[in-house]
Amino acid sequence: MTTLTTESRLADPDQTYRTLIEAHRGLSDEDSAALNSRLVLILANHIGEHAVLQEAIALAKQSMEPVEPTSE
Amino acid sequence: MNTRKVLYQYGYRRCPDQDRPSPARHSVVVVGAGPVGLCTAIDLAQRGIPVVLLDDADRIGEGSRGICYAKRTLEILDRLGVAEPCLEKGVTWKIGKVFQNDDLLYAFDLLPEEGHKMPAFINLQQYYLEHALVERAAALPNLEIRWRNKVVDLKRHNDGAKLTIETPEGLYDLDAEWIVAADGARSPLRAMLGLAFQGEAFEDRFLIADVKMKGDFPPERWFWFDPPFHDGQSALLHKQPDDVWRIDLQLGRDADVRAEQAPERVMPRLRQMLGHDNFSLEWVSVYTFQCRRLERFVHGRVVFAGDAAHQVSPFGARGANSGIQDADNLAWKLDLVLKGEAPERLIESYDLERSAAADENIGHSTRSTDFIAPRSAQELRFRNAALALARHAPFAKRMVNSGRLSMPSTYDTPLSTPDVDTWSGSARLGAPLPDAPMQDRNGRPIWLLDAIGGEETILHVPNGAQLPTGSRVLVIGDDLIDAHGTFAQRFDASPGSTYLVRPDQHLAARWRHGTPSLIKGASYRLRGFEGGHA
Numbered sequence: 001m002t003t004l005t006t007e008s009r010l011a012d013p014d015q016t017y018r019t020l021i022e023a024h025r026g027l028s029d030e031d032s033a034a035l036n037s038r039l040v041l042i043l044a045n046h047i048g049e050h051a052v053l054q055e056a057i058a059l060a061k062q063s064m065e066p067v068e069p070t071s072e
Numbered sequence: 073m074n075t076r077k078v079l080y081q082y083g084y085r086r087c088p089d090q091d092r093p094s095p096a097r098h099s100v101v102v103v104g105a106g107p108v109g110l111c112t113a114i115d116l117a118q119r120g121i122p123v124v125l126l127d128d129a130d131r132i133g134e135g136s137r138g139i140c141y142a143k144r145t146l147e148i149l150d151r152l153g154v155a156e157p158c159l160e161k162g163v164t165w166k167i168g169k170v171f172q173n174d175d176l177l178y179a180f181d182l183l184p185e186e187g188h189k190m191p192a193f194i195n196l197q198q199y200y201l202e203h204a205l206v207e208r209a210a211a212l213p214n215l216e217i218r219w220r221n222k223v224v225d226l227k228r229h230n231d232g233a234k235l236t237i238e239t240p241e242g243l244y245d246l247d248a249e250w251i252v253a254a255d256g257a258r259s260p261l262r263a264m265l266g267l268a269f270q271g272e273a274f275e276d277r278f279l280i281a282d283v284k285m286k287g288d289f290p291p292e293r294w295f296w297f298d299p300p301f302h303d304g305q306s307a308l309l310h311k312q313p314d315d316v317w318r319i320d321l322q323l324g325r326d327a328d329v330r331a332e333q334a335p336e337r338v339m340p341r342l343r344q345m346l347g348h349d350n351f352s353l354e355w356v357s358v359y360t361f362q363c364r365r366l367e368r369f370v371h372g373r374v375v376f377a378g379d380a381a382h383q384v385s386p387f388g389a390r391g392a393n394s395g396i397q398d399a400d401n402l403a404w405k406l407d408l409v410l411k412g413e414a415p416e417r418l419i420e421s422y423d424l425e426r427s428a429a430a431d432e433n434i435g436h437s438t439r440s441t442d443f444i445a446p447r448s449a450q451e452l453r454f455r456n457a458a459l460a461l462a463r464h465a466p467f468a469k470r471m472v473n474s475g476r477l478s479m480p481s482t483y484d485t486p487l488s489t490p491d492v493d494t495w496s497g498s499a500r501l502g503a504p505l506p507d508a509p510m511q512d513r514n515g516r517p518i519w520l521l522d523a524i525g526g527e528e529t530i531l532h533v534p535n536g537a538q539l540p541t542g543s544r545v546l547v548i549g550d551d552l553i554d555a556h557g558t559f560a561q562r563f564d565a566s567p568g569s570t571y572l573v574r575p576d577q578h579l580a581a582r583w584r585h586g587t588p589s590l591i592k593g594a595s596y597r598l599r600g601f602e603g604g605h606a
């Protein structure tokens with residue numbers, strides 16, 4: 001079974017980021033949310049693995065929790 | 073407040089051209105004695121071309137401006153004889169740290185390997201660099217700087233241009249075969265030719281302050297997203313010589329430019345950031361920025377370089393660095409054309425190569441700005457998502473963009489002869505050569521780039537066959553000893569390997585087994601002769 005890849009797989013992450021930003025330029029906030037929802041569905045289908053999607057959701061939620069002060 | 077501790081004053085002097093009955097004719101006139109104009113003029117003069125350098129002012133020191141000089145720029149400055157004073161005075165650094173709030177998100181090392189003469193970066197106030205360049209220029213008998221000589225008119229001809237110059241003692245005319253316009257972001261020459269300067273303007277305002285203090289921060293580049301001392305914005309800290317620290321604070325797009333520069337507004341902000349009162353303000357300014365460029369850098373015999381040709385945001389230190397790399401690219405080409413050793417169309421390759429470099433720099437600078445100064449609620453969400461995920465997933469760290477620091481361009485250019493063999497190592501066709509520690513014939517240490525200097529050079533690893541001829545040849549193991557094996561590793565060299573190096577130290581061609589006719593063809597090609605034939 002495939003697991004979620006969190007290492008960078010992008011040859012040029014800055015360009016990928018820019019592509020997302022450009023896709024949203026000029027959209028209202030509501031249209032941006034609609035675009036993102038569609039993108040998530042398209043990409044979820046492209047991934048095609050239920051377990052990977054669940055892992056991705058877990059990672060996204062984890063990153064939304066408040067940062068604990070750590071002492072490294 | 074806005075006083076300059078260091079300010080170099082030069083004087084206007086009447087020159088014989090002002091008393092001639094008809095305009096004097098010069099090979100090259102460079103307009104603008106900033107870093108780019110000075111480097112172009114010095115490079116040309118070192119190559120034996122007489123140069124007149126005009127500047128409308130007569131001093132250095134207004135504003136702190138550029139501070140970060142990258143490794144490739146230092147290598148060029150070294151070839152021009154000014155790296156030493158810059159390194160001596162400058163703050164050497166190579167580590168960047170990115171914080172979110174109080175937490176270190178990640179750190180990067182811009183030069184993790186040994187065996188390079190020049191460091192990743194130095195920070196140095198621009199006026200120190202300009203001063204070193206003016207001193208160097210003064211030592212060159214065929215380079216004449218004319219202060220308070222302001223170009224007020226430019227008329228182009230097929231074989232050059234006529235300049236009308238205003239001085240404290242009135243106007244005079246000059247004819248020049250070639251004009252290099254290095255007259256800055258507001259380039260009057262660009263306006264005289266009616267050329268459009270197009271691109272993207274960014275609305276976010278930034279406060280830039282030079283602060284004098286004894287600080288405990290290490291000589292590193294520190295960047296904060298949403299710092300505790302500057303809610304919801306970004307901040308950047310750089311160390312400069314003389315206990316001066318450069319602080320860059322994002323103010324947002326609605327900030328009042330005038331009010332933000334007032335000491336009663338600036339001082340509390342800085343106090344909050346530094347955590348103490350023990351500093352003095354050297355210089356402060358509020359700015360916005362643009363990413364834009366001329367569509368073409370070459371207009372007949374008028375060639376634009378530096379900020380006059382292209383402008384970027386300050387994130388990534390791509391302004392002065394790319395301008396000095398323009399000078400490096402242009403000088404040897406003008407030299408060869410003026411000496412009749414290359415066709416005039418060689419100058420077209422300056423436009424091609426440096427246009428691509430400008431696009432690369434503008435691209436990086438624009439993408440950094442997108443990340444640092446999001447324009448909408450959705451852009452801010454993407455940015456904050458990347459920052460939050462960066463704590464959990466390596467891929468997101470690579471998306472965090474606090475400025476991608478200046479790297480030299482690899483030219484995809486007709487001057488290169490395409491590789492036919494397979495190569496590994498860090499040397500790349502079209503890129504500046506990686507430096508390497510070598511020894512000369514007598515076992516004395518010498519850096520590879522010092523050995524090459526500014527001359528077209530063949531590097532050859534012998535294999536018993538006849539040695540190449542044509543350009544200057546340096547034989548590895550004979551003229552240059554690869555005692556540490558660094559050359560072999562970086563150039564993937566084996567017996568028979570031959571490398572053709574351009575006068576700007578970029579790699580033009582390489583072969584596992586180069587024949588005299590292949591080498592000759594590549595040498596023609598790098599001088600702009602089509603298809604490698606004279």
